[in-house]
Amino acid sequence: MQWEKLGKLFDPTQHAIADGCSLFAKAPQAIVLHDRVRIFYSAQKKTENGKYLSCPQYVDFTKSFDKILGLSQRQVIALGALGAFDEHGIFPMNVLRYEDKVLAYTSGWSRRVAVSIDMSIGFASSDNDGESFVKYGDGGPIMSASHNEPFLVGDPFVQYLNGQFHMWYIFGTSWNRFSGVGEPERCYKIAHAVSNDGIQWERNGRAIISDRLAEECQALPTILFKDGRFHMYFCYRGSHDFRTNTLNAYRLGYAFSDDMCNWNRDDSQAGLDVSPNAWDSDMLCYPHLFECDDAVYLLYNGNDFGKYGFGIARLISTEP
Amino acid sequence: MRAQWKKLGQVFDPAHHPNCPDWMVDFAQAPNVIVFDDYVRVFFCCRPAPDANRQFVSRFAYVDLDRVDLFRIIKIADRPLLPLGDLGTFDEFGTYPVSVCRDGSDLIAIYGGWTRCESVPFNISLGLARSTDDGNSFTKYGPGPVLSHSADEPFTITSPKIRRYGDIWYLAYTAGRRWIRCPDGRAEIIYKLRIATSPDLVNWTRLNRDLIVSKLGDDEAQACPDILFANGKYHMFYCYRHGLDFRTSKDKSYRIGYASSLDLIHWERDDARINLNPSETGWDSEMVAYPTVFELDGHTYMLYAGNGVGKTGFGIAVLEGGLV
Numbered sequence: 001m002q003w004e005k006l007g008k009l010f011d012p013t014q015h016a017i018a019d020g021c022s023l024f025a026k027a028p029q030a031i032v033l034h035d036r037v038r039i040f041y042s043a044q045k046k047t048e049n050g051k052y053l054s055c056p057q058y059v060d061f062t063k064s065f066d067k068i069l070g071l072s073q074r075q076v077i078a079l080g081a082l083g084a085f086d087e088h089g090i091f092p093m094n095v096l097r098y099e100d101k102v103l104a105y106t107s108g109w110s111r112r113v114a115v116s117i118d119m120s121i122g123f124a125s126s127d128n129d130g131e132s133f134v135k136y137g138d139g140g141p142i143m144s145a146s147h148n149e150p151f152l153v154g155d156p157f158v159q160y161l162n163g164q165f166h167m168w169y170i171f172g173t174s175w176n177r178f179s180g181v182g183e184p185e186r187c188y189k190i191a192h193a194v195s196n197d198g199i200q201w202e203r204n205g206r207a208i209i210s211d212r213l214a215e216e217c218q219a220l221p222t223i224l225f226k227d228g229r230f231h232m233y234f235c236y237r238g239s240h241d242f243r244t245n246t247l248n249a250y251r252l253g254y255a256f257s258d259d260m261c262n263w264n265r266d267d268s269q270a271g272l273d274v275s276p277n278a279w280d281s282d283m284l285c286y287p288h289l290f291e292c293d294d295a296v297y298l299l300y301n302g303n304d305f306g307k308y309g310f311g312i313a314r315l316i317s318t319e320p
Numbered sequence: 321m322r323a324q325w326k327k328l329g330q331v332f333d334p335a336h337h338p339n340c341p342d343w344m345v346d347f348a349q350a351p352n353v354i355v356f357d358d359y360v361r362v363f364f365c366c367r368p369a370p371d372a373n374r375q376f377v378s379r380f381a382y383v384d385l386d387r388v389d390l391f392r393i394i395k396i397a398d399r400p401l402l403p404l405g406d407l408g409t410f411d412e413f414g415t416y417p418v419s420v421c422r423d424g425s426d427l428i429a430i431y432g433g434w435t436r437c438e439s440v441p442f443n444i445s446l447g448l449a450r451s452t453d454d455g456n457s458f459t460k461y462g463p464g465p466v467l468s469h470s471a472d473e474p475f476t477i478t479s480p481k482i483r484r485y486g487d488i489w490y491l492a493y494t495a496g497r498r499w500i501r502c503p504d505g506r507a508e509i510i511y512k513l514r515i516a517t518s519p520d521l522v523n524w525t526r527l528n529r530d531l532i533v534s535k536l537g538d539d540e541a542q543a544c545p546d547i548l549f550a551n552g553k554y555h556m557f558y559c560y561r562h563g564l565d566f567r568t569s570k571d572k573s574y575r576i577g578y579a580s581s582l583d584l585i586h587w588e589r590d591d592a593r594i595n596l597n598p599s600e601t602g603w604d605s606e607m608v609a610y611p612t613v614f615e616l617d618g619h620t621y622m623l624y625a626g627n628g629v630g631k632t633g634f635g636i637a638v639l640e641g642g643l644v
Contacts, residue, residue: 080474081498081499082439082440082498082499082500082501082507083437083439083440083443083475083476083496083498083499083507083509084474084475085469085474087439088438088439110437110443111437111438111439112408112435112436112437112438113435113436113437113438114407114408114412114413114435114436115407115408118408118435120469122471123471136471137470137471137472138471138472138473138474139471139474140469140470140471140472140473140474140475141469141470141471141474142470142471144445144468144469144470145410145445145464145465145468146462146464146465146466146468147447147448147461147462147463147464147465147466147522148462148463148464149464150405150408150409150410150462150463150464151408151409151410151464152408172408174406174408175406175407175408176407177407184407184408186408199471
């Protein structure tokens with residue numbers, strides 16, 4: 001895969017973001033409308049106890065990405081009520097156009113005591129191109145911990161392919177204590193689920209991407225079919241000392257498949273790595289593939305998990 | 321005709337029993353019964369002493385009662401029947417309540433797993449475990465739950481009662497409807513009776529609606545839907561309470577209710593048909609809760625929890641006349 005980095009696209013600290021969400025623009029994900037590209041992301045605001053809440057917002061760009069056309073006037077989906085799975089944030093939020101709606105698969109965050117958080121996946125839809133979303137049912141999750149996926153079910157990426165909904169997502173495999181680290185750190189892997197209606201999902205608790213590191217964490221898969229095969233990008237990191245040590249921090253991984261089920265991991269083909277002395281010099285994370293006007297793009301975050309925004313790259317070729 | 325329940329007295333209270341292990345300091349909550357040839361095995365949940373932060377965990381245990389003298393305890397489980405979950409899992413801080421049912425020569429258990437949360441005190445999901453040694457030990461089906469919060473049931477899923485009728489497993493349980501922040505800062509959960517069915521105990525189809533009307537209004541909390549089939553219909557005994565102030569006010573704490581059904585789906589609530597109320601004094605003077613009803617040697621009995629939702633253990637009542 002050959003990419004051209006187009007640079008940082010959006011820095012939230014340079015704009016007045018609704019609801020006081022001026023920190024971070026994480027996990028950018030795009031839908032293409034007739035005159036613009038609407039990029040959703042999880043903005044963050046600091047709350048009274050010093051912790052952050054992730055609140056989905058969007059920013060509109062021209063299709064050539066040379067100009068911002070507008071910002072969301074409020075967060076596009078509400079956080080959950082007291083005790084709900086998404087009370088403490090929605091991050092990431094996956095969006096896709098389906099029929100005349102925009103569907104959203106949300107990663108809801110709920111704070112725990114023994115460990116920092118749990119995640120489950122929610123579902124919502126929009127009739128107004130993503131200006132606002134209504135949660136499905138009574139607002140609880142459509143996919144949560146199960147007997148063989150015991151916690152941290154999140155990071156959904158959904159596509160409607162060949163008459164069926166497919167979801168790639170992550171589930172937690174362990175919480176670990178490391179010496180010298182106060183809080184337990186989580187480990188999670190990428191898995192695949194299928195559905196006929198986008199709401200009831202079949203899954204099997206099987207990790208589909210081979211590990212490259214010991215105790216590797218794999219996150220936020222994104223998939224695109226191009227030139228005869230399926231291409232997956234995701235991010236991966238070590239299990240601890242990954243926040244400030246660039247050697248353990250997130251990088252982009254790559255895998256390809258002919259059938260969406262069996263994946264061959266080959267990060268050497270990813271074609272995207274950190275750039276020296278740049279906004280993405282220490283970390284690459286939260287990739288999102290999409291097509292616009294016959295070009296393939298990749299949105300992603302750089303240093304500090306997206307504290308200073310996200311960037312974009314354009315695919316030159318699927319050849320190595 | 322009103323069913324007449326006659327209290328026979330308190331059966332078991334770990335705090336006042338001489339031979340209880342240190343993980344069974346007090347509480348004997350949510351009793352369930354499996355009848356063996358010579359004894360009646362009563363599964364329940366108990367607690368060790370609280371930790372330094374006054375937080376409890378709940379453990380799963382049994383006592384064996386002499387079949388011909390249900391007040392004679394002949395054995396107490398010598399270790400907890402289920403391990404607590406690993407760091408970050410749904411059952412890290414307790415296994416309560418637990419419902420046990422025969423499955424051929426095995427016993428299966430559906431149990432509430434407890435995790436601790438930041439904004440509310442806990443969340444609960446249901447796990448599955450199996451015993452091949454008459455309930456002396458159980459093995460979990462997996463590290464995670466088989467029934468957890470869902471789109472239509474967004475909060476705690478707990479108070480399981482598992483039954484098998486024909487080839488179908490029926491799981492009656494409670495689903496949290498909302499959390500309420502009390503003036504003192506504590507959050508309390510309002511939950512209602514629900515039911516789900518499964519061919520295999522793992523994949524569940526939920527009815528997604530309340531089984532009975534709420535007579536104390538929207539804030540009535542309902543739990544422990546214990547079902548018994550007798551004389552051509554399904555009888556359900558459960559407990560209910562007010563949503564708030566139930567910890568301090570006798571009038572707002574748990575009472576036992578009754579409903580009946582011909583199909584396990586449509587239930588008619590008729591609490592007037594049960595007359596088991598708190599006593600004037602003693603171990604069940606503030607509340608009666610967590611009933612389980614079973615038939616034994618020509619009689620119909622109920623085990624139930626008393627004050628503190630089982631802090632004082634459980635007692636027994638006998639039905640005079642049959643279930644009609």
